[in-house]
Amino acid sequence: MKATRAFVLVAVVVLSTITAPAAAAGSAATSTSTSVEATQPSTATPLPQVETGTDEPTTNGTIGYVEGYWYNDSLPADDRDDGVLEEDELEAVVYRAMARVEVIREKPFQEAVSVDVITREEFEAENGDMFGEFEDDERLYHNVRFESLFMVDRDTDAVEEYKAMYDSSVAGYYDPATDEIVLVSDTPETPATNEVTLGHELVHALQDQYVGLESNENETRDEANARNGLIEGEAVWVDTEYEDRCQSEWDCVLPDEQRSEEPPQLNWGIYFTVFQPYDDGPDYVDYLLEQGGWDAVDAAHDDPPASSSEVIRPGEEREPADLEIEDRSTDRWERLETDEGPDYSSFGEATMAAMFADGAIAPFESSVVGAGEFVTFDDDGYVADIDYDQPYTDGWAGDRLVVYATDERTIEESGYVWRTEWTSDSEAEQFLDGYLELLDIHGADPVDGRQDTVVIDDGYPGAYYVDHDGTTVTIVRAPSVDELPEIREGAAPAGEDTLVFEDANETDGTDERSGADDESDELPGFGVGAALGAVLIAVTVARRR
Known part of the structure; x- marks a missing residue:
């Protein structure tokens, strides 16, 4: 069924x-x-x-009975x-529904x-x-x-x-x-x-x-x-x-x-x-x-x-690592705080998996994790399951992001430091591979003479420095290359790349990344044109019993 x-x-x-x-x-x-x-x-x-x-049932003392209604009443x-x-x-439907929830939940x-x-x-x-x-x-x-x-x-x-x-x-x-x-x-x-x-x-x-x-x-x-x-x-x-x-x-x-x-x-x-x-x-x-x-x-x-x-992954203990990001910015930059929570973000494995899968089910958009890897379709083309357990992120051990801004308090003059921790060097490399591909998807161009530094012009503009050290991957973003070391001292040093950056401008016009320009009939749910497939994916999730 x-x-x-x-x-x-x-x-x-x-x-x-x-x-x-x-x-x-x-x-x-x-x-x-x-x-x-x-x-x-x-x-x-x-x-x-x-x-x-x-005999004499009561609302708060009898499972399956609420305000005169039993769970199996018609x-x-x-x-x-x-x-x-x-x-x-x-009112009657609510009371009966309460009684039914009691029966299932045993409370x-x-x-x-x-x-x-x-x-x-x-x-x-x-x-x-x-x-x-x-x-x-x-x-x-x-x-x-x-x-x-x-x-x-x-x-x-x-x-x-x-x-x-x-x-x-x-x-x-x-x-x-x-x-x-x-x-x-x-x-x-x-x-x-x-x-x-x-x-x-x-x-x-x-x-x-x-x-x-x-x-x-x-x-x-x-x-x-x-x-x-x-x-x-x-x-x-x-x-x-x-x-x-x-x-x-x-x-x-x-x-x-x-x-x-x-x-x-x-x-x-x-x-x-x-x-x-x-x-x-x-x-x-x-x-x-x-x-x-x-x-x-x-x-x-x-x-x-x-x-x-x-x-x-139920049954697996994964207590987040206690990460600290010391402030190494110049006086022009300060760490942005809000009144509603801590002065940092921790995205976690689920959000980072979603980051790599964003665009996976949208026609003609690219993603690091493709639709076939992230979602499972049933025979009718509806989504049957979503898999957040992805190789790029399953070694997550902790992450912390802090936001920086100048006195201008504008998105144009903002940046961040994002430190991620992984369970092993190889897991950190897995994430790094995915993140470098994500940068490439968004048009990142390597910066000559600056180590492991790229620039994106459109969509997510700014300069990005990526540092890999054992189980830690740290990402710094600033409005420009020169401002990277102002937000994080030591970022974007002079030298040659130690990471493999793709140059988005040096392609042959084809894009073989996951989710990019997939043929509409290769995935369930994308038949009769991509638009109909998008409807099938967006509107319904199916579960097989």
């Missing part, structure tokens, strides 16, 4: 900061969510058998094609949860307030960060790219600040309710009632992905089992799926970064269940994974 779910977001993600939209809201900003179809839940832990004949709204509910019908809710259904237009109107106002330093900081990943170019605003992704992708969210779930409907005239999406968000409400979801302050991107691997992994695991039961034994409110004929206008690099916990998280939770059932999942909330690497 194959289940298909829209390639959309449905979880708890703080929108007040794009530094680390993690699985909790710690400010007045509304948090938002995401979800996607997960792997088949393990059968190692049997689900509880709940009897409807229990409702008048079941199997309604459009999923449109009146207010009293929505009762402590109190009822408020649910609202709004249109996408309403969500987009409110989304701006969710992101809040960004000070100039904060906006500059985020733009430099995403430039360093080659995900948002010089002419594009990273904050707006991030906001646009949520505008088009979010299917629902849970707000820990108000204990409220909001479902986002794509049918503006008659907002529809999807019971499986509701089930996903109810898992977040249950998590919040027991462990709290408002403690994500000062998280880096990697810490956010790691924590979300547990929080979202649990929610996707449960909603997958929920959907299975809707297709086999439960009557459910599931509106007919409507697929857009136009691909969403997403920044795929950013999307792949945020999406990783929903793809790998269910496998991580499945691993915990095999180790010790739901007690092991509960214990993990007290000791969450330390890095996205631990979510990508």
Whole structure:
């Protein structure tokens, strides 16, 4: 049996900061969510058998019973094609959904949860307030960060790219600040309710009632992905089992799926970064269940994974190296800090894999990791799986990026130092090979007389110095070659290259890199022209049971 779910977001993600939209809201900003179809839940832990004949059941003391509704009750709204509910019908569906989540999760809710259904237009109107106002330093900081990943170019605003992704992708969210779930409907005239999406968000409400979801302050991107691997992994695991039961034994409110004929206008690099916990998280939770059932999942909330690497490969411990970047800049440059988190970024393995795969599924764009390496397609051309375990990044041991700016506080007068640590010399070389190819993709030209230094003119303009020392690769970027040693003393020294740089201007006109000008019929999902393939990839993720 194959289940298909829209390639959309449905979880708890703080929108007040794009530094680390993690699985909790710690400010007045509304948090938002995401979800996607997960792997088949393990059968190692049997689900509880709940009897409807229990004497005097109570909402917070009986698994499978909430406010007068049992998990296996039938409702008048079941199997309604459009999923449109009146207010009293929505209340009944919510209570029954809570009871069903209790049965799967083996834990009762402590109190009822408020649910609202709004249109996408309403969500987009409110989304701006969710992101809040960004000070100039904060906006500059985020733009430099995403430039360093080659995900948002010089002419594009990273904050707006991030906001646009949520505008088009979010299917629902849970707000820990108000204990409220909001479902986002794509049918503006008659907002529809999807019971499986509701089930996903109810898992977040249950998590919040027991462990709290408002403690994500000062998280880096990697810490956010790691924590979300547990929080979202649990929610996707449960909603997958929920959907299975809707297709086999439960009557459910599931509106007919409507697929857009136009691909969403997403920044795929950013999307792949945020999406990783929903793809790998269910496998991580499945691993915990095999180790010790739901007690092991509960214990993990007290000791969450330390890095996205631990979510990508469950059972592997990968505590990030404690990296420090001493300030070796001139007085003209200063390290840029923001009020919302630490004065550095740590991207982690998941984000760095997304960096190398950005462009992989976009027609006529190049990427270091191609579509055939990053995504698996089913027989119908839909994405069946995304593989964040890539050779270029699987030896990650830690990374830290610090942003520099002058008094001008402009993107033109900004730079960064990005230090990455790897588990071995060979793993560092693997990453280095991928990064040099990434520079080549974006038109880097070697600088004569300067060691391991290149210049990019368009898209991501500036001078780049790459230093490889054993297990460490350090990247320095500045507006010009002369300013590289001003941001980092010793950068871009005089001498010959020790690394192999390709000259983008010395090609024969063909591009054999991964993802570049692929023939449209070579990959599933790219038949009948690249545009249709993009729709198939962008709109749906399929999972085989």
